[in-house]
Amino acid sequence: MDEKSYYSRLFIALVMVLLFGVIVLQYVCPTSDCQLLHLASLSSRLGSRTPGNHNGASAGDPYSSEDGALARFVPRFNFTTKDLYRVVDFNIKGDDVIVFLHIQKTGGTTFGRHLVRNIQLERPCECHAGQKKCMCYRPGKRDTWLFSRFSTGWSCGLHADWTELTNCVPSFMSFRESQEKHKTPSRNYYYITILRDPVWRYLSEWRHVQRGATWKASKHMCDGRLPTLNELPSCYSGDDWSGCTLEEFMACSYNLANNRQTRMLADLSLVGCYNLSIMNESQRWALLLESAKRNLRNMAFFGLTEYQRKTQYLFEQTFRLSFIAPFTQLNGTRATSVEVEPETQQRIRELNQWDVELYEYARDLFLQRFQYARQQERREARQRRMQERRKLRAKVRPWWVGTGKGVFNPTKAPQTTEQYSVKSFSEEKQIETENKLEREPEGQVEDTWLEEDDSQTMLDYLENVEQWR
Numbered sequence: 212m213d214e215k216s217y218y219s220r221l222f223i224a225l226v227m228v229l230l231f232g233v234i235v236l237q238y239v240c241p242t243s244d245c246q247l248l249h250l251a252s253l254s255s256r257l258g259s260r261t262p263g264n265h266n267g268a269s270a271g272d273p274y275s276s277e278d279g280a281l282a283r284f285v286p287r288f289n290f291t292t293k294d295l296y297r298v299v300d301f302n303i304k305g306d307d308v309i310v311f312l313h314i315q316k317t318g319g320t321t322f323g324r325h326l327v328r329n330i331q332l333e334r335p336c337e338c339h340a341g342q343k344k345c346m347c348y349r350p351g352k353r354d355t356w357l358f359s360r361f362s363t364g365w366s367c368g369l370h371a372d373w374t375e376l377t378n379c380v381p382s383f384m385s386f387r388e389s390q391e392k393h394k395t396p397s398r399n400y401y402y403i404t405i406l407r408d409p410v411w412r413y414l415s416e417w418r419h420v421q422r423g424a425t426w427k428a429s430k431h432m433c434d435g436r437l438p439t440l441n442e443l444p445s446c447y448s449g450d451d452w453s454g455c456t457l458e459e460f461m462a463c464s465y466n467l468a469n470n471r472q473t474r475m476l477a478d479l480s481l482v483g484c485y486n487l488s489i490m491n492e493s494q495r496w497a498l499l500l501e502s503a504k505r506n507l508r509n510m511a512f513f514g515l516t517e518y519q520r521k522t523q524y525l526f527e528q529t530f531r532l533s534f535i536a537p538f539t540q541l542n543g544t545r546a547t548s549v550e551v552e553p554e555t556q557q558r559i560r561e562l563n564q565w566d567v568e569l570y571e572y573a574r575d576l577f578l579q580r581f582q583y584a585r586q587q588e589r590r591e592a593r594q595r596r597m598q599e600r601r602k603l604r605a606k607v608r609p610w611w612v613g614t615g616k617g618v619f620n621p622t623k624a625p626q627t628t629e630q631y632s633v634k635s636f637s638e639e640k641q642i643e644t645e646n647k648l649e650r651e652p653e654g655q656v657e658d659t660w661l662e663e664d665d666s667q668t669m670l671d672y673l674e675n676v677e678q679w680r
Contacts, residue, residue, distance in 0.1 A: 273537070274524050274585070284582075288575045290508075295576075295583040297529045299401055299511050303332070303356045304349055306398035309511075309530070310380055311359035314475050315370055315426065316415040317407040318516040320360075327361045331533045336362070358384075368430035372475035373506055374484075375432050376402070401511035401530075406472055406573050408517060409566035410559050414549055416468045417460045423453035433484035442485040443467075457555070461562060470496070470565040477502035496565050503569055508576065515574060521581045528584045 301307050311326065313319040327336040327345040336357075338345035344364055347357045355362055358380055365371070367379035380400060407415075431438050446452060446463035460466065467474070477499040483489035490498075507513055512529045514522030519538035527533055551559075560567055 274520065284578050286575055286579055288572060288579075290576060290579055294508055295580050296587075297512060297525065297580060297584075298531070299399075299529055301399075301401060301530045301532075304351070306354075307356065308380070308384065308398060308400050309357050309359075310376060310400050310402045311357070312373060312376055312402060312404040312475070313360055313370055314404060314406070314472055316412050316419060317405045317472070319405050322405050322514065322522075323359050323361045325534060325538070326357060326359060329534050329536055331535055365428075368432060369426055369428040370475075371430070371432075372479070373402075373477065374479040375430065377478075379432070402506075403510060403512040403514075403526075404476070404507075405514045405516060405522070406507075406570060407515070409472065409563040409570055410556055412472070412516075412566075413468055413559050413563055414457075414551065416471070417455075417457055418549065420452050420460065420468075421455055423451045425451045431485065433479045436484075438485040442487070457551075461558060469562050473499055473503045473565040473569045476506050476569070478506065500565050500569060504572055507569075507573055513573065513577070515577050518577065518581075521577070525577075525580060525584060528588075 301309070309326075311319070311323060313323060327347060328338055330336075334348060334350045336345040336347040338361075343361070345361055347355050347362045349356050357363075358366070363383075366383050367375050371379065384398070431443060444465055446460075446466050447455070452460075460468070473496070479485070479499075481498050481502055482495045487495070489495075512526055514526065519540045523534055523538040
């Protein structure tokens with residue numbers, strides 16, 4: 212009886228300790244996102260290296276699997292090195308600001324949460340349960356480094372586009388500075404965004420509207436004024452468009468879901484904003500498409516919903532910031548659960564022909580940037596390894612170095628022909644390997660140095676010679 216009582220008390224004590232731990236966890240980290248990030252951070256410390264730290268020598272490359280996914284990628288567009296090289300000097304302790312252009316139904320909400328909850332920072336964003344916005348202050352300042360939905364809110368309007376943000380954000384930040392009596396002569400604004408496959412984005416927006424969601428609060432400000440009802444009519448007469456069918460959604464010719472990504476990334480001032488009488492439709496959309504491509508190309512960063520891990524990698528490379536937990540590719544969404552006939556999908560592509568063309572352009576640029584960044588990373592790694600080998604080789608020099616050529620040194624025995632041949636062959640082999648690495652093509656994926664020296668034979672040889680000296 213006493214033994215059963217003992218085990219009962221022990222079981223109760225363990226349950227009490229577990230409950231106490233849960234209560235403490237909820238108090239310290241109340242949200243589920245926060246808890247998941249802490250668990251992911253712990254696993255990254257115990258396992259592989261932290262995402263974004265690409266210089267680890269002992270750990271594996273977490274993005275090696277992403278390279279294999281590009282085996283069938285064939286570039287269609289020619290981009291300059293300036294277009295492909297994306298590393299900005301983002302000064303989070305200074306006055307630089309990242310501006311997130313959030314296009315509807317592109318996965319921007321998930322990415323926006325990554326920005327405020329999932330970046331390793333000296334001063335992390337302060338996010339509290341029950342509050343929609345986080346305070347993302349710079350180290351030592353009460354000044355934000357991030358302009359987004361989850362940091363500053365919809366300060367320039369609900370889902371503000373490129374035209375609105377570029378005209379609103381500088382004045383908004385200047386107004387905040389005047390209130391805080393802090394003057395900044397100039398600051399850098401780094402615009403970023405996320406794009407998605409036009410068909411699935413369109414279907415996702417339809418499902419969102421079908422559930423009763425609207426974006427009636429959007430301003431659509433352009434050239435200092437709001438569009439009139441004639442310029443921007445509504446597709447429905449009630450409070451919302453809940454219950455609409457896909458056919459009804461596609462039938463509205465002035466539905467803003469059509470080619471939304473192109474319109475939101477372009478400079479609408481070039482086509483008279485929402486005044487459709489200035490030029491014909493084909494000319495209008497051709498100008499908008501070229502403007503969207505140019506703005507996308509000049510942005511500091513953009514990602515694609517369909518490539519979450521590559522999006523994470525390019526952001527980390529561009530801003531030299533690291534995420535705590537890796538991005539997750541979610542292929543199952545409400546849009547993908549909809550069974551759409553091939554004819555309907557083709558109709559959606561026709562309605563979004565400009566978005567389709569923009570997305571193909573963006574995808575090509577995105578994947579070329581990823582390849583270029585990976586090649587740059589490998590090149591830097593090879594250079595570091597070559598420098599390390601030169602340092603090791605400099606420790607082992609011929610016996611006559613430092614004694615003077617032709618001067619007899621009785622403390623050193625003359626080197627035999629066989630020893631000299633072995634050492635000369637070894638040095639020539641290293642020089643040949645280094646020259647081969649320097650001549651290695653830019654796009655070569657394989658790392659030949661691993662094949663040459665992975666056995667550690669040369670390092671063991673150098674250590675043994677060091678002991679003989």
